[in-house]
Amino acid sequence: MNHILDAILAPDSTREDFAALPLPESYRAVTVHKDEAEMFAGLSTREKDPRKSLHVEDVPVPELGPGEALVAVMASSVNYNSVWTSIFEPMSTFGFLERYGRLSPLAKRHDLPYHVIGSDLAGVVLRTGPGVNAWHPGDEVVAHCLSVELESSDGHNDTMLDPEQRIWGFETNFGGLAEIALVKSNQLMPKPQHLSWEEAAAPGLVNSTAYRQLVSQNGAAMKQGDNVLIWGASGGLGSYATQFALAGGANPICVVSSDQKAEICRKMGAEAIIDRNAEGYTFWKDEQNQDPREWKRFGKRIRELTGGEDVDIVFEHPGRETFGASVYVTRKGGTIVTCASTSGYQHEYDNRYLWMSLKRIVGSHFANYREAWEANRLIAKGKIHPTLSKTYRLEDTGQAAHDVHRNLHHGKVGVLCLAPEEGMGVRDEEKRAKHIDAINLFRDAPAERTDKASRDAPAERTDKASRDTAAPQAGAPDRNA
Incomplete structure (x- = not known):
C-alpha cells in the first residue's frame, strides 16, 4: 500500500498517475468472523466486548464490478452499527451477507466467512468500474452508506424505499474500516476541502441520518421556531441534530447525561439543556413497568425551558428506554421521528397520548443520495461541522468500538486507516x-469520567495480527422471514 499512500501524499499526482498505480493483492481491514458469531452467547449486551471480536487482518482486494469504485481509505469512523456488528446484536450480520449473496453472481462476492465492516470513509478513488463517468481515479471523496440496486420502481421516488436497499459495511461487505473499500459510485460525494481526512470521514452516516430525520420532508420537516427535543444531544447523532436545529432557526432542547456533555451543547449554541442523570429521570419503575409520573415531571421541565410550550418534534433514537416519555411530551399534532433503538427495539407507550392528541410517529432510516448530498454540502460550506472527539489507529478499532459501546465518547470517534497521522488532507x-473553533469543539471537550476497571482492563484478543500490532442504524429484519 505504500505506493498508493505516496501518490496520495504527493502534491502533484495526476489522474493518470492514480490510474496507473498497481493494485495490491490484499489490504488491511477490520473484520468479524462467521465462525465466532456465537462467541458472546449467554452474556449480557454490556458484557460483550468488541475488542475480543474485531480483527485487523489482511484480506484480498475484491473484484470491481459495473457502477462501482475502489477507494483508498485515508480515514473512517465508528458508528453504532459497527458496535452491533462486533457484538453480533441484534443478529449476526452474516445473515445479511448470505441473503445479499443470493441476489446475483456479482453480489455473491459479499458472502464470505469474514465481514469487513465500517459505514464511513474519506479517501481517494483508485479504480472505477464500467459505466462510471462522474468519478475518476485521484478524486478525493467521502462516501455515504446507502447501497441500492434500483431495479424496482419502488425506489425511484425515494431510494430508501428500494426493496434491495442496504447499509454498506453493515448489510454489505468491504466496508470503510479498512485501507481499501468497495462502494457503488452513487455513494460518492466530494470531500469537504477545509477538513482533514479524519474530520471528513466522521459526519457521513450520522449527519445524513440526522438530516433526513429532522430536516427532510421524508422526516419531521423541521421549520423555524419549532421546539425540538433531542435525546443524546452531544452524541454521534444528536450532535448533528442539535446543529441542524440551531442552523434552521429551531429551539433545541438538549437531553444529555453529564456536565461535560451539557457544556458541549452550550458551546454549540444551545440554551435549553436537561442533564437527565443530574435531575434523576427514571422512566421505568422496573423491567416491565414505566412511570408516567416521570413523563409528567419531564414534560413540566421542558415547559420551564420553553416558556410554557411543549415540543413540536422529538428526535428519537434511544428507543425503549425513552419512547414512552417521548410520545407523552410531544405537543398536540406534533411528531416523534425515530431511528435506531440503542436501548431496545420493543417500544412501549400509552396510545391515548398519541391518538387523542393527533401526534405522528415517523420512522426514519439513513438517507437517500439527495439527502446525503445536501447534508454533505452543508459540511462543505461550513454551515454544519464535524463532531470528531478522538481518533484511533486502525489496529485499535476494537478499543474505539468498546468506547462507543460504553458511551465513553463525545460526538464521533474517528479511525485513521491509510493516513499516517491526524491533520492531513486539508486543501x-x-x-x-x-x-477552526467549531471544528475542534468536540476535541477540546473534557473526557467523560469512566470506571477504572473498564479503562484499565486489557482486552483478550483472538487474532494474531491484533496481538502483534497492539484505531443506525438498527439491524434490518430478515426480508425472507
Whole structure:
C-alpha cells in the first residue's frame, strides 16, 4: 500500500498517475468472523466486548464490478452499527451477507466467512468500474452508506424505499474500516476541502441520518421556531441534530447525561439543556413497568425551558428506554421521528397520548443520495461541522468500538486507516481558519469520567495480527422471514 499512500501524499499526482498505480493483492481491514458469531452467547449486551471480536487482518482486494469504485481509505469512523456488528446484536450480520449473496453472481462476492465492516470513509478513488463517468481515479471523496440496486420502481421516488436497499459495511461487505473499500459510485460525494481526512470521514452516516430525520420532508420537516427535543444531544447523532436545529432557526432542547456533555451543547449554541442523570429521570419503575409520573415531571421541565410550550418534534433514537416519555411530551399534532433503538427495539407507550392528541410517529432510516448530498454540502460550506472527539489507529478499532459501546465518547470517534497521522488532507486553509473553533469543539471537550476497571482492563484478543500490532442504524429484519 505504500505506493498508493505516496501518490496520495504527493502534491502533484495526476489522474493518470492514480490510474496507473498497481493494485495490491490484499489490504488491511477490520473484520468479524462467521465462525465466532456465537462467541458472546449467554452474556449480557454490556458484557460483550468488541475488542475480543474485531480483527485487523489482511484480506484480498475484491473484484470491481459495473457502477462501482475502489477507494483508498485515508480515514473512517465508528458508528453504532459497527458496535452491533462486533457484538453480533441484534443478529449476526452474516445473515445479511448470505441473503445479499443470493441476489446475483456479482453480489455473491459479499458472502464470505469474514465481514469487513465500517459505514464511513474519506479517501481517494483508485479504480472505477464500467459505466462510471462522474468519478475518476485521484478524486478525493467521502462516501455515504446507502447501497441500492434500483431495479424496482419502488425506489425511484425515494431510494430508501428500494426493496434491495442496504447499509454498506453493515448489510454489505468491504466496508470503510479498512485501507481499501468497495462502494457503488452513487455513494460518492466530494470531500469537504477545509477538513482533514479524519474530520471528513466522521459526519457521513450520522449527519445524513440526522438530516433526513429532522430536516427532510421524508422526516419531521423541521421549520423555524419549532421546539425540538433531542435525546443524546452531544452524541454521534444528536450532535448533528442539535446543529441542524440551531442552523434552521429551531429551539433545541438538549437531553444529555453529564456536565461535560451539557457544556458541549452550550458551546454549540444551545440554551435549553436537561442533564437527565443530574435531575434523576427514571422512566421505568422496573423491567416491565414505566412511570408516567416521570413523563409528567419531564414534560413540566421542558415547559420551564420553553416558556410554557411543549415540543413540536422529538428526535428519537434511544428507543425503549425513552419512547414512552417521548410520545407523552410531544405537543398536540406534533411528531416523534425515530431511528435506531440503542436501548431496545420493543417500544412501549400509552396510545391515548398519541391518538387523542393527533401526534405522528415517523420512522426514519439513513438517507437517500439527495439527502446525503445536501447534508454533505452543508459540511462543505461550513454551515454544519464535524463532531470528531478522538481518533484511533486502525489496529485499535476494537478499543474505539468498546468506547462507543460504553458511551465513553463525545460526538464521533474517528479511525485513521491509510493516513499516517491526524491533520492531513486539508486543501482550503482559509476556510478552515474561519471555522477552526467549531471544528475542534468536540476535541477540546473534557473526557467523560469512566470506571477504572473498564479503562484499565486489557482486552483478550483472538487474532494474531491484533496481538502483534497492539484505531443506525438498527439491524434490518430478515426480508425472507
